Amino acid sequence: MSRLGTYTRRGFLIGSVAVAGGVVFGVRSYRANLENPLTAALGPGEAALTPYVKITADGITIITPRAEMGQGIHTTLASLVAEELDVDLADIAVEHGPPSSAYFNGGVVEEGYPFPATDQSALAEFARAQRDIPAVFLAYQITGGSTSTHDAYEKMRRAGAIARETLKAVAATRTGLPVADLKTQSGAVVLPDATRLPYTELAADAADVELADAPALRPKSEWRILGKSQDRLDVVAKSTGRAIYASDIRLPGMRFGVIRRSPYPIGTIRSFDATEALALPGVEAVLDIGTAVVAVATTTWAAMQALDAVTYDWTPPTYPADTEGHFAAIAAAFATNRPNSRQRDDRDVEAALNGAATSGAEVIEAEYRVPYLAHTTMEPMSAAALYQNGGLQIWAGTQGPTVARREAAKAAGIEEDAVTITTTLLGGGFGRRGEMDFVQNAVKVAIQMEGTPVLLTYSREDDTSRGPYRPAAIGRFKATVHNGLPVAVDVSTASPSILKGINDRGGSPASIPDIVPDFTISQALWDQPYGIENYRVTAYRSDPLLPVGFWRSVGASQNSFFHECMMDEIAVAAGRDPVEMRLDLITDDPSRRVLEAVAEMADWGTPLPEGRARGVAFALVFGAPTAQIVEVEQTPRGIRLTHAWVAADVGVALDPRNLDAQLISGVSYGLSAAIGEKITLSDGMVEQSNFHDYPPMRMYQAPPVTTRILENAPHIRGAGEPGTPCAAPALANAVFALTGERIRSLPLGDHIAFV
Amino acid sequence: MDITVNGTLHSLDLPDDTPLLWALRDGLGITGVKYGCGIAQCGACTVHIDGQAVRSCQVALGDTWGDVTTIEGLSAPDALHPVQQAWIAHQVAQCGYCQSGQIMQAVDLLSLNPTPTDEDIDQVMSGNLCRCATYPRIRAAIHTAASMMREA
Known part of the structure; x- marks a missing residue:
């Protein structure tokens, strides 16, 4: 025993x-x-x-x-x-x-x-x-x-x-x-x-x-x-087609379900007519699961055809109908003057800003914006489920199996003891598979199809155009610059709350009350190791808008863009080299060393050929100080990314080649979003649906990425996310260095052509 | 509907307009071929028909004009294709979901062009998306496979 x-x-x-x-x-x-x-x-x-x-x-x-x-x-x-x-x-x-x-x-x-x-x-x-x-x-x-x-x-x-x-x-x-x-x-x-x-x-x-x-x-x-x-x-399994993802689960008698969620994310179905759909070959059922309609058929394809033959009546959207309306709602959060958190308030920012005129300091300010983003994991969401004899079996690629089990039991109306979950390999996660919707929905189907195993698949279109998404967000700053350094920095950010969204969708391990500040809104904005005399960081939480959730590097994915473009603007105003100015300000030794490392790797400061330029960014994210340099080149076909360098300190490097892969992956994920990814709305519906209009970076666009792992930090840390946050600001700062144009909203490709 | 996949003749009772992708995955349970987009934008569903790489989401079962090879039929477990060996040597895969399609596309590339340049590789492989961005290792693995195949 x-x-x-x-x-x-x-x-x-x-x-x-x-x-x-x-x-x-x-x-x-x-x-x-x-x-x-x-x-x-x-x-x-x-x-x-x-x-x-x-x-x-x-x-x-x-x-x-x-x-x-x-x-x-x-x-x-x-x-x-x-x-x-x-x-x-x-x-x-x-x-x-x-x-x-x-x-x-x-x-x-x-x-x-x-x-x-x-x-x-x-x-x-x-x-x-x-x-x-x-x-x-x-x-x-x-x-x-x-x-x-x-x-x-x-x-x-x-x-x-x-x-x-x-x-x-x-x-x-x-x-x-x-x-x-x-x-x-x-x-x-x-x-x-x-x-x-x-x-x-x-x-x-x-x-x-x-x-x-x-x-x-x-x-x-x-x-x-x-x-x-x-x-x-x-x-080996992943090089021979033998790796099994949730989508690959095949059981005797299995049927294939495809989901159609409301085109107005968060909405529900009022009514639908499946008469035509049910007459199609191979179609066995068209189910109402409350928030969506699911067709069940002998193949996934037949189920997809069936969904196209259904007529739907969805409840109308409760949020603004277009993108500008969403940004207006986010901007309104600043105006409430009710911060969700103020985790940094060093010295007296107000006094420093007000006294700038008399002290001879220069004052700069700007506003930045980032769009909603989809995760678009290569494997669309899927889960298999079988309900029989009072027991529920689930096969899913989930980032949170205990919560998934609870949510499955809740969706089925049975005890957790009656639920078993087998976690398969995940065809990409990036935060999307921490959501519970695909498990909840597969269970609702299994309950109605008692005795028949059903594999539920989201079409790429449904996956892309219904969310949840990385929040859209606005960042604002006001800073004073004197004698080559920032004297006061007041930076603030606003976005809808990820934690509220996840809590409301049933993805949280424990209930999160609204009064708890959402640390993701201010993540990597308030805790940066810059020694700036007057330094204030405030986060505002907007009303709920589109469903939002974790996306690779979470709040840092927007806040490092805001913070590090701000640092670049400050360096320009101060007439300083952006690496040297940061080195003057950084108070944390491992952080300083990653910045020195990346500058050395890229030969920062040496003259570049005509038509090339570089940008730099630094962030302390998930406990891992990370610095990046991106180099761009003006070509007749647009801006080309020629190289990226990244140095990160993970404390202890357990597997150097895998850390290299993770950093390259993280950097590329961030660059991909920065160049061309956005989720926008019109008429209450998301305008993107698949890879033709939500274009991830392809091989010809992907720059070589040189990595270096340092081990000076006091704690061991992971590398799955730290590569991502600095990618957008390093690229935006490089584009500024190349063109003189300060682009303050993503994706950059909306403002300037990329190869 | 009769179809030969990986050297085996199968009889499938599915509508002719069913995409080959779904005939393979749901009709035959051959799951190495993946669904990624359904509109020929990602390459995850790449298989060979008579040795030529095609997007199986765009080929109707009734139009399948030759023998189909999926990643499962590319090689025997104890004698992997040089492209697979190179993929393993370079530790390309991360989540791995796109890699069947990447490998099938790379095999086709090397059969047409045994000594591809980086530009050649970019041109042919840019139809295959990888959200983990394994692109640098894919490129390196293709070069390695090319030299292995030349020396063989």
Whole structure:
């Protein structure tokens, strides 16, 4: 039976438990009464705890409870365990864990605390140390916020270490040799005479011995796997068509559903006529699921045809009918004079601005705008579900399986115990698969189609034109410049609230009251490590408009554009080089070093050929200081992006080649949006529907991206998002340097031609 | 409707105007071919018909003029196509959803042009979208595959 193991500094309780033919090693945390996610799959008399390592006669499996959406997290999480367990990555299997509050993500909660990442004060450290407690109770099994590695960094290595030591203890008992004489290597305990006892043969006994004390984790200098580039565990499957996404789930008797949501996002269906649709070949049902209509047929194509043959009567939109109306509503939030938050208010900005005239300082001000953005993951939203005998099975690529299970139960009107969720690979996430709509909708279909498994697919058109979206937002600043430096900076931002949207749509782990300031609105705007004497950051929350949610790098995706274009405008007004001015202002050493690194990488300051120019941006985002330089060239066909350089500090680089891929991906995602992506409205409907009018960056547009990872920051951080926020401002600043035109709204392609 | 996919003859009871994409995915359960846009804008559905890369979302089942090869039929598991080997060597895939189409397009490119330049690659591969932006590694992998195939 399960026993408590060693209580560690971070509050993790390591335990083991027998399973058929072997043992599971896992981690409990805090003294919460965590559920045991594997229990349901075990036989009588068996029990389980939070599993991270499962060893049976058949092999070694590492459970990686974060969603693999392209960021390589399965490989990195497996590496953490394998490093201490002494197994080779090639010899293990990985599984997404089932939904369980035990797989909480402490990192997500930390990201929401009101302390800048550079704040090393006792209070901030205390808050970080306490982060796991609310996370457990909120059942945050969430993949997002670039938090997976720092959440797992210690606990998954420790699970591996204790498993290793316990297997050694089994070998010692079996052989009569002292533990100190035993070594471990490549999945086996090695005796002094070089005899190998494979873990798979020791596993059955491992559940019966006392767990070894938690040994000290191996120092970085002894790492064999971590710190070195690893082949992705999913790379062969993803190069041979064998990787299974939710869209690829096929079950006996499966039917295919396609959804048509209201063209007025947030709206519902009043009535519809499916007479013609039901007469089409292969069409079996046209269902009213309240907020949408779903056609079910023998193929996805037949279901799509059926939806086109339905006539709909939708409730009219409750928000402004066109884009300008949305920006007017956002601008109105500033006028309320009721800030949602003011997380920075250094010295006296008002006095500094008012006194500028007498002090001889120059005053500059400007307004910036960013549009709504779609995520357009390559795999449109989908989920498979089967409801039979009172049980509901779901297959989904979700970034939040515990919340998905709750929402599934709610949509079905059954208990959570009756719901099982299998997390598949995700064909891109970028925040979109943290939404619950595709699970809720698949469940509503499954309930009406009891006994028949249905795969629900969103058409690309539905996915693109119904949301949720990255919020549209407005940024404003007023600054005074004196003797080559900003003396006062007053920056503010307004947008609809992501947290309110997610809360209202059922995507939040716990209810978020309206009175709680939405930290995403001011994210990466208020906590930048610039030492400016008078510095004020205010965030305003507009009324709800289109549905908005998390989009790669969340609030930083607009706020770094506002802040870093502002810094460029200040540098111009101050007559300063934008890199040098920032270096004069930055108060945080790792932040300064990424900026110095990127300047060195790009040879910043050396003269460029005629027709070329560069822009720079810096941001401290998700705890990772990141700096970028983008170079552009004027060509007869428009502006071409010739190169991008990015330096980021993740504290500890676990897998350099994967970090390179993540930074390139993040930078490119940001550049893509900055050049040509926007969601606009007319007549209450979104005007974009597919890749022809919502054009992501293609290969011929994508610049080479040179990356550098630094390790000076005090905490390990993820790299899935930090590449994105600086892309737009670095590009916009480069365009200004090239053309003299200061473009203050995105996408830049609305104002100037790109190749 | 009879159709040969990856060397196997299948009989499908679907309307002739069903796009090949959906005939493969939903009719035959061959899911390596992906739906991304349905309007030939993303390339995720790329398969070969008689060795030529086509967007299977744009080919009606009834118009399929030859033998179909999907990524599943490109190679045997123990003898991967050089393009797949290069994809693995360069660790191209991230989310991986577009990669079947990318690989099928790249195989077609190299069959027509064994020594492509960066510009050649950009021109042919720009019809295949990747939201993870694996483009630099795709380009590098195609160069590697080209030299592997020349040396073979």
